[in-house]
Amino acid sequence: MIPTAFEYEAPSTVEDAVRLLAEGGDDVKVLAGGQSLIPVLKLRLAGPELIVDLGRIDGLRGIREDGDALVIGAMTPHHEVATSGLVREHAALLAEAAGTVADPQVRHRGTFGGALVHADPAGDMPAPALALGASFEIAGPSGVRTVAAEDFFVDLFTTAVGEDEILTAVRVPKRTGWTAAYEKFVRVAQQWSIVAVAATVRVEGGTIAEARLGLTNMGSTPVRPTSVEQALIGVAPVDQEVEAAVASVADGTTPPDDLNGSADYRRHLARVLTRRAVVRAAGA
Numbered sequence: 001m002i003p004t005a006f007e008y009e010a011p012s013t014v015e016d017a018v019r020l021l022a023e024g025g026d027d028v029k030v031l032a033g034g035q036s037l038i039p040v041l042k043l044r045l046a047g048p049e050l051i052v053d054l055g056r057i058d059g060l061r062g063i064r065e066d067g068d069a070l071v072i073g074a075m076t077p078h079h080e081v082a083t084s085g086l087v088r089e090h091a092a093l094l095a096e097a098a099g100t101v102a103d104p105q106v107r108h109r110g111t112f113g114g115a116l117v118h119a120d121p122a123g124d125m126p127a128p129a130l131a132l133g134a135s136f137e138i139a140g141p142s143g144v145r146t147v148a149a150e151d152f153f154v155d156l157f158t159t160a161v162g163e164d165e166i167l168t169a170v171r172v173p174k175r176t177g178w179t180a181a182y183e184k185f186v187r188v189a190q191q192w193s194i195v196a197v198a199a200t201v202r203v204e205g206g207t208i209a210e211a212r213l214g215l216t217n218m219g220s221t222p223v224r225p226t227s228v229e230q231a232l233i234g235v236a237p238v239d240q241e242v243e244a245a246v247a248s249v250a251d252g253t254t255p256p257d258d259l260n261g262s263a264d265y266r267r268h269l270a271r272v273l274t275r276r277a278v279v280r281a282a283g284a
């Protein structure tokens with residue numbers, strides 16, 4: 001289908017983009033990689049009067065170090081996150097997960113920030129960002145504010161980013177020396193996650209010294225099972241021990257019940273995938 005007609009602006013600064021959003025009111029939409037927004041427009045699920053394309057704002061793209069954190073620009077494509085040496089060294093979990101998003105075309109066009117703001121429960125970037133304790137820099141009419149990961153994902157397709165705001169960058173605390181695995185369960189290659197588990201661990205003296213986990217598609221927002229992270233401390237990274245430590249990982253979750261799987265089946269998947277992800281991460 002063809003989208004409804006809209007005006008198009010491509011500002012070169014964040015300030016101009018924010019101004020355009022304020023002027024456009026309810027009928028304006030931000031465009032990043034377009035991999036989710038363009039299908040939405042074509043299906044006429046949205047019909048904004050103005051599109052503000054962030055693609056010409058150079059400062060929104062790229063990955064840099066800032067002390068004990070990595071700063072990833074919102075317009076950085078998935079492919080760059082997946083292949084960046086800095087990300088592999090200091091936030092390996094993000095590289096692992098970004099490499100599983102869709103296919104090479106989508107990974108070259110779709111952006112890290114776009115995927116996070118879109119907040120699809122089956123999207124692969126929210127759970128790793130939550131697990132890593134990322135924080136989100138958001139620019140709006142009253143300046144820039146920072147939101148912690150646990151407050152960023154509000155509901156299904158809803159984040160803390162307001163209609164008049166732009167996600168500019170994501171700060172990810174460095175976890176150098178930690179290893180990671182992202183276990184994504186799909187029926188066919190290059191599909192959205194039915195369930196996925198993000199795991200990053202620090203192994204010391206043959207046992208898990210620290211662990212951080214995130215669950216994809218186990219609720220309307222990503223889930224961080226902190227009690228299971230605690231239960232993994234001191235555990236040897238072998239199947240039987242990890243299986244016992246992660247047995248409660250699906251407790252309290254509210255996964256969808258649909259044609260791809262029942263809620264109970266997803267809870268089963270979450271336990272199996274968490275074991276696999278932790279054991280693989282620890283052996284990586």
Ligand SMILES: Cc1cc2nc3c(=O)[nH]c(=O)nc-3n(C[C@H](O)[C@H](O)[C@H](O)COP(=O)(O)OP(=O)(O)OC[C@H]3O[C@@H](n4cnc5c(N)ncnc54)[C@H](O)[C@@H]3O)c2cc1C
Binds near residue numbers: 031034054102106192
């Ligand atoms: C065939 C196909 C398969 C896919 N498979 C997967 C998959 O397996 N896993 C997965 O995680 N994703 C998948 N995706 C989605 C992909 O990751 C998209 O890139 C992502 O969801 C949106 O990123 P984008 O840059 O394309 O954003 P856009 O589509 O441009 O925008 C998405 C939404 O976020 C808003 N937005 C974007 N950036 C900002 C910003 N900086 N500030 C404020 N608002 C913003 C837009 O207004 C819009 O509402 C798939 C997409 C396609 C087309």
